[in-house]
Amino acid sequence: MTAALLEAENLSKHFTLGGRFSPGGPQVLRAVDGVSLAVARGETLGLVGESGCGKSTLGRCLVRLYDVSGGAVRFEGRDITHLGEGALRPLRPRLQMVFQDPSSSLNPRRRVADLITEPLRVHPGPGGRARGRGEIRDRLHDLMDLVGLAREHLDRYPHEFSGGQRQRIGIARALALEPSLIVADESVSALDVSVQAQIINLFMDLQDRLGITYLFIAHDLSVVRQISTRTAVMYLGSVVETGDTETLFHRPAHPYTEALLSAVPVAHAGEARRRRIVLKGDVPSPLNPPPGCRFHTRCPKAQERCRIEPPALRDVGDGRMAACHFPNE
Amino acid sequence: MPEAADEPLLRVEDLCVSFRSERGLLRAVDRLSFTVAPGEILAVVGESGSGKSLTSLAVMGLIDDPNAVLTGSIRYRGRELVGLPRRELRKVRGDEIAMIFQDPMSAMTPVYTIGWQIAEQVQAHSRLTRRQARARAVDLLGEMGMPNPAIQVDRYPHQLSGGMRQRAMIAMALSCNPSLLIADEPTTALDVTVQAQILRLVEQLRRDHGSSIVFITHDMGVVAEIADRVMVMYAGKVVERGPKPDLFATPGHPYTVGLLDSIPPMAGAKPRRLPAIPGAPPSPADRPDGCPFGPRCAHRHDSCRVDPPLYRRGRQDVSCTLVPEGADA
Amino acid sequence: MLLRRLGEMVFVMAGISVLVFLIFFATPGADPAARIAGRNASPDVLAAVRHDFGFDQPLWVQYLLLMKRLFVTGDLTSFVNRGQKVIPSILQAVPVTLSLLIGAAVLWVAVSVAIGVTAALTRGTIVDRALMILGLVGVSMPVFWVGEVANLITQSRYHDSWFFSWVPALGYVPLTQDPVGWFKALVIPWVTLAILYIGLYGRVLRASLIEAYHEDFIRTARAKGLGEGRVLVRHALRTSLVTFVSLFGLDFGALVGGGTLLTEIVFGLQGVGFLTFNALQNLDLPVIMATVMYASFFVVASNAVVDLLYAALDPRVRLARA
Ligand SMILES: Nc1ncnc2c1ncn2[C@@H]1O[C@H](COP(=O)(O)OP(=O)(O)OP(=O)(O)O)[C@@H](O)[C@H]1O
Numbered sequence: 001m002t003a004a005l006l007e008a009e010n011l012s013k014h015f016t017l018g019g020r021f022s023p024g025g026p027q028v029l030r031a032v033d034g035v036s037l038a039v040a041r042g043e044t045l046g047l048v049g050e051s052g053c054g055k056s057t058l059g060r061c062l063v064r065l066y067d068v069s070g071g072a073v074r075f076e077g078r079d080i081t082h083l084g085e086g087a088l089r090p091l092r093p094r095l096q097m098v099f100q101d102p103s104s105s106l107n108p109r110r111r112v113a114d115l116i117t118e119p120l121r122v123h124p125g126p127g128g129r130a131r132g133r134g135e136i137r138d139r140l141h142d143l144m145d146l147v148g149l150a151r152e153h154l155d156r157y158p159h160e161f162s163g164g165q166r167q168r169i170g171i172a173r174a175l176a177l178e179p180s181l182i183v184a185d186e187s188v189s190a191l192d193v194s195v196q197a198q199i200i201n202l203f204m205d206l207q208d209r210l211g212i213t214y215l216f217i218a219h220d221l222s223v224v225r226q227i228s229t230r231t232a233v234m235y236l237g238s239v240v241e242t243g244d245t246e247t248l249f250h251r252p253a254h255p256y257t258e259a260l261l262s263a264v265p266v267a268h269a270g271e272a273r274r275r276r277i278v279l280k281g282d283v284p285s286p287l288n289p290p291p292g293c294r295f296h297t298r299c300p301k302a303q304e305r306c307r308i309e310p311p312a313l314r315d316v317g318d319g320r321m322a323a324c325h326f327p328n329e
Numbered sequence: 330m331p332e333a334a335d336e337p338l339l340r341v342e343d344l345c346v347s348f349r350s351e352r353g354l355l356r357a358v359d360r361l362s363f364t365v366a367p368g369e370i371l372a373v374v375g376e377s378g379s380g381k382s383l384t385s386l387a388v389m390g391l392i393d394d395p396n397a398v399l400t401g402s403i404r405y406r407g408r409e410l411v412g413l414p415r416r417e418l419r420k421v422r423g424d425e426i427a428m429i430f431q432d433p434m435s436a437m438t439p440v441y442t443i444g445w446q447i448a449e450q451v452q453a454h455s456r457l458t459r460r461q462a463r464a465r466a467v468d469l470l471g472e473m474g475m476p477n478p479a480i481q482v483d484r485y486p487h488q489l490s491g492g493m494r495q496r497a498m499i500a501m502a503l504s505c506n507p508s509l510l511i512a513d514e515p516t517t518a519l520d521v522t523v524q525a526q527i528l529r530l531v532e533q534l535r536r537d538h539g540s541s542i543v544f545i546t547h548d549m550g551v552v553a554e555i556a557d558r559v560m561v562m563y564a565g566k567v568v569e570r571g572p573k574p575d576l577f578a579t580p581g582h583p584y585t586v587g588l589l590d591s592i593p594p595m596a597g598a599k600p601r602r603l604p605a606i607p608g609a610p611p612s613p614a615d616r617p618d619g620c621p622f623g624p625r626c627a628h629r630h631d632s633c634r635v636d637p638p639l640y641r642r643g644r645q646d647v648s649c650t651l652v653p654e655g656a657d658a
Numbered sequence: 659m660l661l662r663r664l665g666e667m668v669f670v671m672a673g674i675s676v677l678v679f680l681i682f683f684a685t686p687g688a689d690p691a692a693r694i695a696g697r698n699a700s701p702d703v704l705a706a707v708r709h710d711f712g713f714d715q716p717l718w719v720q721y722l723l724l725m726k727r728l729f730v731t732g733d734l735t736s737f738v739n740r741g742q743k744v745i746p747s748i749l750q751a752v753p754v755t756l757s758l759l760i761g762a763a764v765l766w767v768a769v770s771v772a773i774g775v776t777a778a779l780t781r782g783t784i785v786d787r788a789l790m791i792l793g794l795v796g797v798s799m800p801v802f803w804v805g806e807v808a809n810l811i812t813q814s815r816y817h818d819s820w821f822f823s824w825v826p827a828l829g830y831v832p833l834t835q836d837p838v839g840w841f842k843a844l845v846i847p848w849v850t851l852a853i854l855y856i857g858l859y860g861r862v863l864r865a866s867l868i869e870a871y872h873e874d875f876i877r878t879a880r881a882k883g884l885g886e887g888r889v890l891v892r893h894a895l896r897t898s899l900v901t902f903v904s905l906f907g908l909d910f911g912a913l914v915g916g917g918t919l920l921t922e923i924v925f926g927l928q929g930v931g932f933l934t935f936n937a938l939q940n941l942d943l944p945v946i947m948a949t950v951m952y953a954s955f956f957v958v959a960s961n962a963v964v965d966l967l968y969a970a971l972d973p974r975v976r977l978a979r980a
Pocket residue numbers: 015016029031050051052053054055056057058100286487488489490491492493518519520
């Protein structure tokens with residue numbers, strides 16, 4: 001593997017719920033709990049997992065929009081865990097995020113043209129000089145074309161767009177500075193499959209051309225399979241499996257990955273559906289994660305050992321790492 | 330199947346939604362007609378920005394942009410909804426017709442807990458006390474597969490993950506067992522296992538209460554799983570509709586064909602580039618004469634210069650000149 | 659969090675008191691004793707002042723001495739006004755200012771909410787435009803001018819007409835003595851003071867309501883089948899409240915701290931503003947210093963209250979602190 005562009009080491013993010021005055025006192029929610037992963041330069045790491053397992057929180061910690069509660073984040077080999085907003089500023093152009101809820105991340109009072117060009121105006125161009133008006137306008141038009149928004153949309157406000165159009169505004173904004181890393185949080189979920197295909201192709205072309213690295217968070221596993229070179233699976237705040245995308249999709253080592261893949265609805269007539277593994281048992285909460293393996297309450301393969309001893313993420317062959325006592329071969 | 334039922338639950342005829350702008354009236358929804366039979370699940374798919382959300386907002390009487398112009402007829406159980414006074418509309422909304430909105434973060438009032446917001450809707454249409462309504466909210470969240478529903482009811486929207494917010498939104502819409510549920514991309518933020526659970530709930534709503542569901546989605550897998558009939562929209566128009574099996578097996582419109590081809594495959598070889606439909610959809614300001622898909626269509630020929638009506642082909646309706654000519658897309 | 663906020667407040671106030679002290683007593687090149695004693699003071703008085711304020715001792719002793727006299731013994735005396743005790747006179751003035759202010763605040767909140775809501779609901783119509791122009795007029799009329807005109811009308815010109823004959827002579831009537839008289843004496847000052855804020859708040863509220871009506875959650879509220887009234891109050895107004903309340907807190911603090919000066923003077927109300935005004939005219943240093951300190955304390959306190967309210971009203975702010 002080449003040098004990692006972005007690395008997380010034992011990263012944690014805890015939220016405190018309830019104050020001193022609420023019944024039961026404050027509780028700690030371990031949204032991200034001891035995650036270690038590395039994203040190599042020029043690769044795409046897919047991040048999948050159950051809803052609420054901490055993917056967005058992890059993404060926000062990695063681009064340091066959240067202060068982390070523990071562990072370390074390294075970007076371009078440099079420790080950025082405790083950098084303040086001022087020290088992060090010069091890094092921001094290279095470190096972008098596309099947010100999950102497109103409309104709440106767009107200022108409703110700004111026109112689209114302003115929203116997209118904002119990063120171009122606040123960050124200096126190459127060589128440290130501010131960009132000229134003409135340069136910004138050309139770039140704006142390029143970006144609009146790239147994500148498939150029409151020119152006459154420029155003067156509109158976010159609420160005048162459809163959900164998918166808003167999402168593309170967010171993408172255009174993140175691409176504006178040609179960053180070296182983009183954390184894309186559910187950024188193609190509101191697009192129809194044809195536009196989605198165009199955007200995925202665009203992401204892959206940009207990667208070929210500019211070597212952009214992506215952390216691609218998504219629920220649509222077919223999209224993840226298409227775009228990512230490697231995939232990480234999260235469950236309840238920690239990574240339970242990582243591996244080469246093709247291997248992981250064909251021979252998932254962790255029982256959770258297996259269950260997840262089996263639940264994918266298929267549209268292509270020719271594709272046979274996998275035998276569906278329905279997970280039983282209560283979904284545990286990050287407020288009081290179960291002891292031992294966190295998945296044991298719902299795992300079809302759970303044994304006594306799983307209830308006591310937490311499995312560590314370890315090599316299970318074929319470049320797969322899994323946190324399970326009884327991984328699939 | 331229920332296509333021939335004598336009295337549809339919802340009948341939309343010649344619905345047009347336009348926006349006044351400097352360039353004159355922009356037509357976002359263009360003479361749209363469709364029906365929903367009792368107990369039917371109609372899936373609506375289509376290009377991003379083709380007017381799916383606007384159509385559902387129109388049915389709810391919720392288009393409040395002062396620049397919007399709405400014409401046509403929307404009949405619910407034989408009763409005209411267009412032009413209905415607000416007081417009357419209010420009794421229908423939320424109780425008989427409920428809607429799940431596309432962007433759950435901005436669609437919830439930020440200063441109230443999700444439990445409060447669900448209880449508010451329950452109380453608006455029933456005689457339950459505050460406490461009972463809250464208990465109902467907890468039950469509903471539990472049914473949605475929220476871990477720890479009793480704790481989650483007291484949390485604010487911004488404290489939840491994208492998928493949890495979406496489930497709170499769904500719980501709100503389902504709280505009054507509506508006869509017609511309009512779900513605007515309700516599962517985009519959900520992982521496949523939770524998504525499967527929600528789809529089961531939707532089916533249960535139909536089974537237990539005979540409700541009809543209009544299900545807007547981009548996920549063809551979900552369509553394949555749940556829909557009875559499918560309606561495909563492009564540039565504010567219906568380009569194809571028909572029973573799901575027929576439409577998947579023999580798509581009639583070139584746009585539908587392109588859409589189905591753009592889905593990233595879950596098995597088999599992974600294409601280097603996804604086969605997206607080339608070009609971009611026409612903007613409402615300069616729609617081409619004739620078939621709106623014309624400029625992107627590989628089969629375009631002379632007769633496409635007049636806007637094709639919906640032609641009957643088997644059990645499908647297709648708005649393409651190839652159909653009467655007997656050619657296949 | 660409450661405690662921390664309180665601690666911060668005390669800290670800031672202590673800082674302010676040091677600053678005020680330094681400005682008044684340690685400005686180089688001027689003899690504070692001479693200024694305190696007033697113009698044309700005899701050498702005896704000067705000596706008494708020197709001793710009284712401990713000017714022959716180090717600076718920090720002077721500061722502590724002053725704080726003691728301000729807060730503990732409360733026996734700071736004015737030399738200009740020959741022995742007038744500063745603290746009691748401030749304490750006497752506070753109820754006057756508060757009476758004026760609270761009445762005006764009730765008035766301006768009620769009326770501006772009514773105006774803001776009406777204007778937002780009738781947006782674009784004549785009603786809306788008329789209200790906004792009225793608001794603008796209110797904002798642009800100087801308080802002292804309005805006050806003088808009101809006095810002119812109600813005290814002299816038309817005092818004898820049936821319409822204004824109830825208006826008593828200028829001055830304050832304590833609430834405890836004669837509630838009706840208190841009310842009568844203050845009605846006109848209330849209206850005068852409130853006019854500016856009614857215009858201001860009405861416009862602000864209208865703007866934030868209109869913005870709130872653009873939000874998606876209003877659509878959700880309607881989709882739930884709620885009545886327009888509930889949509890307005892529980893959703894639009896509730897979310898607009900954040901701006902409104904914080905604005906209110908800051909303005910209120912500033913007004914208690916002496917912002918009512920003009921109104922008090924025009925209507926001859928012996929409030930804190932009046933006191934400050936007189937002290938300024940006589941260059942009565944101890945009184946000026948005490949009122950400045952009192953004013954800044956109120957501004958700091960109202961800032962803290964606004965912060966707490968802000969957190970109470972917006973969970974995103976409250977929980978971000980956790
Ligand atoms: N600001 C916050 N305060 C408190 N808890 C939070 C906050 N943000 C997230 N959480 C909690 O952290 C957990 C992880 O949330 P996160 O948004 O990272 O999930 P996710 O994996 O992105 O889920 P989804 O796929 O549904 O978007 C959830 O239990 C959520 O309730």
